[in-house]
Amino acid sequence: MSHQVTIKDIARELGVSPSTVSRALKDHPDISETTKKLVKELVEKLKYTPNAIALSLRSQKTNVISVIVPQLVHHFFSSVISGIEDVAQNAGYNVMIFQSSEIYEREVAITQALQSNRAEGVLVSVSKTSRNFGHFKELMDNDFPIVFFDRVVDALETDKVIVDDFSGALNAVEYLIKTGCKRIAHFAAPQHLLIGYQRQRGYISALEKNGIKLDDNLIMKCDTIEEAIELTPKFMKQKNPPDAIFAVNDMTAAGAVNTLKKLGYKIPDDVSVIGFTDGLISTVTDPPLTTISQHGFEIGRKSAELLLKRIDNPDESFKPVTEVIKTELILRGTTREMESR
Amino acid sequence: MSHQVTIKDIARELGVSPSTVSRALKDHPDISETTKKLVKELVEKLKYTPNAIALSLRSQKTNVISVIVPQLVHHFFSSVISGIEDVAQNAGYNVMIFQSSEIYEREVAITQALQSNRAEGVLVSVSKTSRNFGHFKELMDNDFPIVFFDRVVDALETDKVIVDDFSGALNAVEYLIKTGCKRIAHFAAPQHLLIGYQRQRGYISALEKNGIKLDDNLIMKCDTIEEAIELTPKFMKQKNPPDAIFAVNDMTAAGAVNTLKKLGYKIPDDVSVIGFTDGLISTVTDPPLTTISQHGFEIGRKSAELLLKRIDNPDESFKPVTEVIKTELILRGTTREMESR
Numbered sequence: 027m028s029h030q031v032t033i034k035d036i037a038r039e040l041g042v043s044p045s046t047v048s049r050a051l052k053d054h055p056d057i058s059e060t061t062k063k064l065v066k067e068l069v070e071k072l073k074y075t076p077n078a079i080a081l082s083l084r085s086q087k088t089n090v091i092s093v094i095v096p097q098l099v100h101h102f103f104s105s106v107i108s109g110i111e112d113v114a115q116n117a118g119y120n121v122m123i124f125q126s127s128e129i130y131e132r133e134v135a136i137t138q139a140l141q142s143n144r145a146e147g148v149l150v151s152v153s154k155t156s157r158n159f160g161h162f163k164e165l166m167d168n169d170f171p172i173v174f175f176d177r178v179v180d181a182l183e184t185d186k187v188i189v190d191d192f193s194g195a196l197n198a199v200e201y202l203i204k205t206g207c208k209r210i211a212h213f214a215a216p217q218h219l220l221i222g223y224q225r226q227r228g229y230i231s232a233l234e235k236n237g238i239k240l241d242d243n244l245i246m247k248c249d250t251i252e253e254a255i256e257l258t259p260k261f262m263k264q265k266n267p268p269d270a271i272f273a274v275n276d277m278t279a280a281g282a283v284n285t286l287k288k289l290g291y292k293i294p295d296d297v298s299v300i301g302f303t304d305g306l307i308s309t310v311t312d313p314p315l316t317t318i319s320q321h322g323f324e325i326g327r328k329s330a331e332l333l334l335k336r337i338d339n340p341d342e343s344f345k346p347v348t349e350v351i352k353t354e355l356i357l358r359g360t361t362r363e364m365e366s367r
Numbered sequence: 368m369s370h371q372v373t374i375k376d377i378a379r380e381l382g383v384s385p386s387t388v389s390r391a392l393k394d395h396p397d398i399s400e401t402t403k404k405l406v407k408e409l410v411e412k413l414k415y416t417p418n419a420i421a422l423s424l425r426s427q428k429t430n431v432i433s434v435i436v437p438q439l440v441h442h443f444f445s446s447v448i449s450g451i452e453d454v455a456q457n458a459g460y461n462v463m464i465f466q467s468s469e470i471y472e473r474e475v476a477i478t479q480a481l482q483s484n485r486a487e488g489v490l491v492s493v494s495k496t497s498r499n500f501g502h503f504k505e506l507m508d509n510d511f512p513i514v515f516f517d518r519v520v521d522a523l524e525t526d527k528v529i530v531d532d533f534s535g536a537l538n539a540v541e542y543l544i545k546t547g548c549k550r551i552a553h554f555a556a557p558q559h560l561l562i563g564y565q566r567q568r569g570y571i572s573a574l575e576k577n578g579i580k581l582d583d584n585l586i587m588k589c590d591t592i593e594e595a596i597e598l599t600p601k602f603m604k605q606k607n608p609p610d611a612i613f614a615v616n617d618m619t620a621a622g623a624v625n626t627l628k629k630l631g632y633k634i635p636d637d638v639s640v641i642g643f644t645d646g647l648i649s650t651v652t653d654p655p656l657t658t659i660s661q662h663g664f665e666i667g668r669k670s671a672e673l674l675l676k677r678i679d680n681p682d683e684s685f686k687p688v689t690e691v692i693k694t695e696l697i698l699r700g701t702t703r704e705m706e707s708r
Contacts, residue, residue: 088480088483089480090480097445098439098444098445098448098464099442099445099446099449099647101440103439104438104439104440104445105440107439107466108440108466108468111466111468115473120465120476120477120480121465121466122463122464122465123439123463123464123465123466124461124462124463124464125448125449125452125462125464127449127452132456135461136461139429139430139431139461142429142485144483144485251650251651277647277651280651284651284653284655287653306440306618306647306648307647307648307651309592310592310618310621310625310648310651310652311651311652311653312625312628312652312653314625
């Protein structure tokens, strides 16, 4: 990609804010004639044409917002989308959804298509394979409203809605400790993913808080049902096997539950299991799964509210906010009861 | 909605085909000057302006196609979308997804937004609550390429990709009969839905083919996990309870499996269960669920291929085709083995 001249470039050159440039181009009454003249001259000099088209398109109300999610097959993301649609539809917006399939190149292609598809803003949960965020930066430089949710980009100054993964994991593991579990394993997601990192951090903190020594043999990268089916038997063959598993998501927890039963363990008497998500899966396993609800619908609602606020006030530059949605431990059949200890 | 003048209206008035009108407006060399003149005069007379905009937009390659699905939370639809994306991406297209949430009014709003969102064509699976299809007719009248999949509209002459629900159900029920089941129940979807109707028809045909008398007490409208949990106990209390359940989808089957186990029945020894979909659910139940795979990915691929063919050949009018994707019985743990009888 060759570098296109953006509103940010013009702002930097003139020593004003991007929003001033944007407003100057729209002939906003708050901007002085001198500034408008300076901006317009520089725009001409830098051949700032692509944006002119983008601007004229953007100023049209299309009543469409976009969402980019990594995988539609995850119940969490379809819940978030339902929450987004709930707010968007009440405000008269259609919601246009794109799937990055966890592929960086696709995410880039989608962000490039966004402006010509005439969306007025976008809600994004980032792909696992994206380590580079220039494509989002470019949208921001063009004053295109973005809100990140769940998998956010720390380095970018936008509105964000995040799940309190750390506290969710901490509460879950503390519950296991309170119901008598002594050797708690963690089936973890890759640590470069913020959710993988935060959930593992919550696990470790719960152990520390309760004076339990961290045992590296009890942590393993295992975040799919296939891995759980393959790795659970190896895990249980250890000299000192775990009496509880805290899994980073529900599918992995379900794989652990079914494999443990096949190996002859009683759940929750011999081994307790907790998942993370509270999707359809959790009501279908036997016993039904104790898990952490992420309140996807609420995350979607909150994200859409933040985005619509930006869209409705394009000329105001409020400070980006980060909203934290609390998780909730949903007790079902794969954990013991508090009273029984 | 007031009636907008469409290409179809002009074609009818002049006694030519809509594709001739469309080509005349695009100044296609195959169309005579006389016809072009007639078309253009009528267009002016009828104030056929909205389409002029639509046409000019449509003639731009945006490399975007749209998909409208009823519910993203269903594994089947997310599989179809992955198949669509597989084909679309290879051809350089982005896929823009909309969710109707089974609400007719939303489906109408989405189809209205499609043209201004500059998609080059659309793939649709119809909402449960749509009994009226004027919104799709309007797109067709404007030469906007449409392919229906799974839940199709019989009355509209477009390309369609359908699942062989009838044979899928028939094979499943015949398998139950061959493994010794004598009283097979059917948990059915509403019969105004083509899939509900076809699956029930397959169930009935299998019984007839095998000389088993149809018993109305063994068919019940029950197509959600909640209904299965509520209705299975009532069902089993009958004087002559079933020894097998064929459920219209996997979630309902999962609800039946868990409820039967709670009631003390052994699966599959006392009661066999078969679902329909082969989603994530089916590997997570205990025992894992015998079910019918609909090959969603393949349906998506085939639908996208048909749509891209239409998009690439806008001026040719080939006869609409209907492709049938075969289902497949996936044997897991909720049915008995053939050999054991």
